[in-house]
Amino acid sequence: MVQVYKSKIDTWLVVVLAAAIILCTVPFLLSLISGNSDELLPTLPAFVIGAGIPLWLMTTTCYTLTDSALLVKSGPFKWQIPIQEINGITPTRNPLSSPALSLDRLRIDYGRGQSIMISPKQKSEFLQHLAARRAQMS
Known part of the structure; x- marks a missing residue:
C-alpha cells in the first residue's frame, strides 16, 4: 500500500518564502504594467526563479x-x-x-x-x- 505524507511547514518559513515571492513578484508586475520591455526582461528571470521555486518547494515536498x-x-x-x-x-x-x-x-x-x-x-x-x-x- 502506498502512503503519501506532506511535509510539515513552519510558520517562520512560510513568512520567509512569502516575502521572497512578494519581493520578486512586485518588480515584475510593475515592469509589466509600465509596458517597458527594458524593465521587463531583467525582472522576468527573478520572478520565475524567486517566486516559482519557493512555490514549487512548498507545494510538492x-x-x-x-x-x-x-x-x-x-x-x-x-x-x-x-x-x-x-x-x-x-x-x-x-x-x-x-x-x-x-x-x-x-x-x-x-x-x-x-x-x-x-x-x-x-x-x-x-x-x-x-x-x-x-x-x-x-
Missing part, C-alpha cells in the same frame, strides 16, 4: 512510502531510499538544508553513511508505517 522504498520529493529534487537499507531514524532539529519545510525533522540514516532529513506532518503515523514495512522485510 512530500514523502511516499511504498512496500519497498521511501520516496522523497521536493521541487525538482527526488530521492529513492530502499527501506531495507535504512539503518536508523532519529529526531533532529538540525537546520542544514534538506527536503524538509520544518525544523521538526527525522534524520533517516541509510546505505553506507548516507542520511537525509525529512519532516512529515503526521510524524508518528509515518514512523509506525515505516516500522511496519521494515518489520515485514526482516
Whole structure:
C-alpha cells in the first residue's frame, strides 16, 4: 500500500518564502504594467526563479512510502531510499538544508553513511508505517 505524507511547514518559513515571492513578484508586475520591455526582461528571470521555486518547494515536498522504498520529493529534487537499507531514524532539529519545510525533522540514516532529513506532518503515523514495512522485510 502506498502512503503519501506532506511535509510539515513552519510558520517562520512560510513568512520567509512569502516575502521572497512578494519581493520578486512586485518588480515584475510593475515592469509589466509600465509596458517597458527594458524593465521587463531583467525582472522576468527573478520572478520565475524567486517566486516559482519557493512555490514549487512548498507545494510538492512530500514523502511516499511504498512496500519497498521511501520516496522523497521536493521541487525538482527526488530521492529513492530502499527501506531495507535504512539503518536508523532519529529526531533532529538540525537546520542544514534538506527536503524538509520544518525544523521538526527525522534524520533517516541509510546505505553506507548516507542520511537525509525529512519532516512529515503526521510524524508518528509515518514512523509506525515505516516500522511496519521494515518489520515485514526482516
